[in-house]
Amino acid sequence: MLVFNQLQTYLYLALALFAIGLYGVLARRSLIAMLISIELMLNAASINFMAFNRFLAPHPAVGQVIALFIMAVAAAEAAIALSIIVAVYRKLKSINVEQATELRG
């Protein structure tokens, strides 16, 4: 059995990518770095969809369609997040999350 023909390989790989992204979201303080980590986590989800699609699903087109939707939603999310980051920088002159405390009661 070849290593790239097993479902488990892809699942563990996507898991590693997800954990790296989660570490980035928790540890980094720059908003842009957090956005980059979130993109990594979304990619892990898409790898999972494609792996299940390749090895388990009854019809192989469905998982690819879902992965395309994930990409579209990720693009929309990135556009909104980046414009918010630019607006926050203009207002606070910093993109460090620890300084963005305007909403604190």
Next chain:
Amino acid sequence: MNFLSGLFTPQGVATIAFIMVVGVTILGALIAVLARNIFHNVLGLALSLMGVAGLFVFLNSPFLALMEILIYVGAICIAICFAVMLSEPMYLPKPPRNPLKIQGAILGAGAVFAFLALLVKQTKWVPAVERSNDWSVTTIGHYLLKDYSLIFEVVSLLLLVAMLGSIVIARGGRGSSS
């Protein structure tokens, strides 16, 4: 000798290519998260996404691999580059890292990793009884415009709203401040 001759069969070459793709993906992800320079983070993200595109080729879908490079590397990474240029200058000194926060993040991510790895290991994955072999792009198009047409339209609306919203948010400060 036996190992070397095994390396030059099609399976051996494919395995080497797969290991390289996996290495590029993980290395890029580590650069994207661990490097201190924000621009290196963006480049690491691009490298990692290239690796993911290679994985999609191994998962039988070159179309999705091309879309991955087009949308993620070509659009999202460039947009992040613009945000890097429009926000904090990179020559400013960065505040030192908080070791407690790093440890907490490692602990949290490690716990999620361990739990999900256990889940993957324990689950018995059962393939569908009847599986079709239709991998063509034409079929994806039919699915997009027949079975999933509502989601397709909603996603296009979402992209339009996101585009308008980002223009409004990013422009906001300009009119009021001047």
